Amino acid sequence: MVERRGRVEGKVAVVTGAGSTPGPGIGTGKASAVTLAREGARVLLVDLHPERAEETRAIIEWEGGQAQVFAADCTRADDCEAMVQAAVDAFGTVDVLVNNIGLASLGTVVDVTEEAWDRAFAINLRTAFLASKYAVPVMAASGGGSIVNISSISALRGDGTVAYSAAKAGLIGMTVDMAYSHGRQGIRVNAIAPGHITTPMVMSVSAPGSRAEYMNRMRSEAGLLGTPGDGWDVGWASVFLASDEARWITGVTLPVESGVLAVTPLMMAPYLRAVPAPEEG
Numbered sequence: 001m002v003e004r005r006g007r008v009e010g011k012v013a014v015v016t017g018a019g020s021t022p023g024p025g026i027g028t029g030k031a032s033a034v035t036l037a038r039e040g041a042r043v044l045l046v047d048l049h050p051e052r053a054e055e056t057r058a059i060i061e062w063e064g065g066q067a068q069v070f071a072a073d074c075t076r077a078d079d080c081e082a083m084v085q086a087a088v089d090a091f092g093t094v095d096v097l098v099n100n101i102g103l104a105s106l107g108t109v110v111d112v113t114e115e116a117w118d119r120a121f122a123i124n125l126r127t128a129f130l131a132s133k134y135a136v137p138v139m140a141a142s143g144g145g146s147i148v149n150i151s152s153i154s155a156l157r158g159d160g161t162v163a164y165s166a167a168k169a170g171l172i173g174m175t176v177d178m179a180y181s182h183g184r185q186g187i188r189v190n191a192i193a194p195g196h197i198t199t200p201m202v203m204s205v206s207a208p209g210s211r212a213e214y215m216n217r218m219r220s221e222a223g224l225l226g227t228p229g230d231g232w233d234v235g236w237a238s239v240f241l242a243s244d245e246a247r248w249i250t251g252v253t254l255p256v257e258s259g260v261l262a263v264t265p266l267m268m269a270p271y272l273r274a275v276p277a278p279e280e281g
């Protein structure tokens with residue numbers, strides 16, 4: 001049993017992408033779901049791969065929290081509608097929605113295919129649009145709520161992922177528009193822009209061995225703190241934005257990135273150069 005301080009006690013949360021790509025570490029959706037439950041929320045764990053969300057449920061129940069798994073493809077409107085209904089049926093309402101689904105994809109505007117462009121927008125933006133479309137009326141009917149959209153620093157700085165960056169920037173646009181449109185209904189809408197965190201998804205696309213270690217060190221050294229970040233850092237930011245502690249915060253994008261957006265790249269060069277290059281071959 002863990003300490004439960006109750007910062008979101010009594011609230012009902014829906015977390016999309018609440019599982020995690022298999023592998024060591026924890027994804028941002030899984031961490032958001034566990035931390036929300038730890039602070040007293042009952043959580044609907046939504047994932048395309050329900051066995052991933054079952055792992056999240058097992059952690060939450062082991063810690064003494066309450067959660068249910070809901071299998072859905074959140075690019076589909078009917079699945080999102082059913083997801084919101086499932087939360088209402090199981091727990092009575094929806095107070096918190098964490099739109100966490102996302103997948104990075106490499107490519108410039110020249111080499112990204114139309115299919116890859118559309119897929120990036122479907123996964124990173126359409127899922128949040130559809131989940132919000134059905135959650136907002138439920139929140140409005142009960143006097144308000146909090147929506148947290150998981151964007152990325154890729155929305156704000158170039159890194160060779162044009163479709164992903166554009167879709168994540170779209171999510172920030174959606175955040176401010178929703179914050180405006182639903183503020184008077186008591187609904188706060190904010191985004192989180194995670195930086196170079198290490199999650200199982202990142203590790204699954206990293207080269208193995210010394211190259212992966214090297215990239216992890218570089219990711220840490222690129223930030224002002226020089227320390228590694230992970231899914232938990234995003235999870236605790238989700239809890240804060242979901243909680244009444246953030247009752248007067250809406251329409252913002254909160255960077256969770258060890259300050260990489262606060263510095264010019266040149267200033268970090270000495271730290272990055274000091275990381276030993278991996279053995280080639």
Ligand SMILES: NC(=O)c1ccc[n+]([C@@H]2O[C@H](COP(=O)([O-])OP(=O)(O)OC[C@H]3O[C@@H](n4cnc5c(N)ncnc54)[C@H](O)[C@@H]3O)[C@@H](O)[C@H]2O)c1
Nearest residue numbers: 017019020021027028047048073074100101102152199201
């Ligand atoms: N890992 C990073 O460094 C990083 C950096 C910036 C932003 N982010 C963002 O954080 C979020 C999560 O990243 P992660 O590393 O935890 O990823 P992850 O792959 O571990 O978790 C995402 C989950 O979403 C699920 N999912 C995918 N498509 C779905 C769909 N259509 N319907 C329902 N579920 C679906 C997957 O099955 C998976 O369990 C993403 O939005 C990502 O873009 C991550």
